[in-house]
Amino acid sequence: MPSPLADRLRPQSIDEVAGQKHLLGAGKILRQIIESGNTPNLIFYGPSGVGKTTVARIIANKCGKKLCYLNATTASTSDIKDIVGEIGSIEAANGILLYLDEIQYFNKKQQQILLSFIENGDITLIASTTENPYFYVYNAILSRSTVFEFKTLGADDIAEVLSRATRILSDEAGKEIELSDANRKKIARAAAGDVRRALNMLELCFMLTDSAGESTIGDSVVEQILSGNSVRYDREGDEHYDIISAYQKSMRGSDPDAAVYYLARLLAAGDLPSACRRLLVCANEDVGLAYPQIIPIVKAAVDTALQVGLPEARIPLANAVVLVATAPKSISAYKAINAAMADVESGVTGDIPRQLQNKHFDGEDAAVKGQNYLYPHDYPMHYVNQQYLPDNLKNKRYYEFGDNKLEQKTREYWENIKGK
Numbered sequence: 001m002p003s004p005l006a007d008r009l010r011p012q013s014i015d016e017v018a019g020q021k022h023l024l025g026a027g028k029i030l031r032q033i034i035e036s037g038n039t040p041n042l043i044f045y046g047p048s049g050v051g052k053t054t055v056a057r058i059i060a061n062k063c064g065k066k067l068c069y070l071n072a073t074t075a076s077t078s079d080i081k082d083i084v085g086e087i088g089s090i091e092a093a094n095g096i097l098l099y100l101d102e103i104q105y106f107n108k109k110q111q112q113i114l115l116s117f118i119e120n121g122d123i124t125l126i127a128s129t130t131e132n133p134y135f136y137v138y139n140a141i142l143s144r145s146t147v148f149e150f151k152t153l154g155a156d157d158i159a160e161v162l163s164r165a166t167r168i169l170s171d172e173a174g175k176e177i178e179l180s181d182a183n184r185k186k187i188a189r190a191a192a193g194d195v196r197r198a199l200n201m202l203e204l205c206f207m208l209t210d211s212a213g214e215s216t217i218g219d220s221v222v223e224q225i226l227s228g229n230s231v232r233y234d235r236e237g238d239e240h241y242d243i244i245s246a247y248q249k250s251m252r253g254s255d256p257d258a259a260v261y262y263l264a265r266l267l268a269a270g271d272l273p274s275a276c277r278r279l280l281v282c283a284n285e286d287v288g289l290a291y292p293q294i295i296p297i298v299k300a301a302v303d304t305a306l307q308v309g310l311p312e313a314r315i316p317l318a319n320a321v322v323l324v325a326t327a328p329k330s331i332s333a334y335k336a337i338n339a340a341m342a343d344v345e346s347g348v349t350g351d352i353p354r355q356l357q358n359k360h361f362d363g364e365d366a367a368v369k370g371q372n373y374l375y376p377h378d379y380p381m382h383y384v385n386q387q388y389l390p391d392n393l394k395n396k397r398y399y400e401f402g403d404n405k406l407e408q409k410t411r412e413y414w415e416n417i418k419g420k
Contacts, residue, residue: 005203006196017051018161019153039063044128046150049194052128056099065097072105087122096123103127104136111138152193159188178216190226248278252286256325263321276302290330290404330402339398350390381417
């Protein structure tokens with residue numbers, strides 16, 4: 001059985017690697033490291049299918065060390081010990097280059113086992129991860145490694161790879177396989193930056209076309225393959241947090257088009273809980289007192305979405321997302337609670353004023369007897385001036401009225417009542 005097209009097409013040199021020009025372009029530091037043949041410990045960070053494994057293999061071929069491969073999702077401590085056991089052998093006379101894929105799945109103990117052999121140079125480590133290494137990789141390994149971030153590939157980069165792949169498929173089939181520019185671009189865009197996904201989709205298109213005895217990959221075949229492969233989304237990886245971040249920031253930035261686009265990406269991946277949670281947060285954090293009525297409206301939309309489920313949930317959520325995106329914004333209450341929390345957490349407290357305390361007996365040492373609480377509803381306009389904050393905070397201002405119409409009207413109301 002032939003290997004997947006992605007493996008048959010895997011680049012053998014730096015110049016064949018798609019994209020990553022910020023790392024592999026002329027004069028860039030990773031390219032210089034590879035060409036020197038003197039490889040330090042490296043950590044490759046980025047989404048799937050962008051060339052991390054390919055570059056690691058090119059480095060292994062260049063440096064002349066024995067390449068050992070482990071995938072942290074399945075490897076055990078005994079696998080590490082087996083590799084360590086090869087140190088000093090004839091096969092590993094020039095040292096061992098360990099390519100550890102998905103290093104974030106190694107626990108701290110497993111990473112510590114590697115550490116001593118990395119320190120003395122017996123093992124050169126190239127680790128890859130789809131997660132932020134500063135959160136998931138043991139600090140001692142991080143401090144002894146250089147981190148390079150691989151970027152998601154653009155559609156043009158992937159389209160070039162698809163052109164080369166189509167030529168290889170034609171050579172293997174012994175006949176010319178035709179793929180229009182329009183369909184090649186469709187596949188490239190649908191891959192969402194993942195070359196491996198694009199090549200897998202192309203290979204499926206070719207198999208359907210070839211089994212039908214045809215040589216032109218038609219529109220209907222491409223649409224059929226793309227219909228189930230157009231979304232790349234890992235709920236546990238950075239892609240998850242990037243989409244959610246873009247979703248909330250688009251609502252905050254009052255861009256309804258971008259907001260519904262990222263909502264669509266969340267829902268296409270079936271991530272209804274994240275779409276609902278961030279929508280509720282944004283209504284409270286970013287709209288807030290500029291339009292407080294929006295909070296129960298958004299809550300009702302979320303409740304409806306959770307009750308009806310997908311695909312119908314998209315309708316109430318779209319209504320709410322557009323409403324939040326186009327609503328006036330205020331973070332006055334958000335800033336107020338943050339400032340108050342900062343004081344409390346830093347120990348800035350004080351005695352609660354006597355008139356606010358929940359007790360009705362004064363000790364002999366009390367300078368002023370009685371609770372002396374003034375009930376605001378006994379006074380005109382339901383307001384009376386009295387101290388509420390502790391003495392050491394009595395002049396502190398946490399809340400400042402926002403510049404939106406509603407809060408400014410509220411400010412005018414209270415300034416009139418308080419005689420300011």
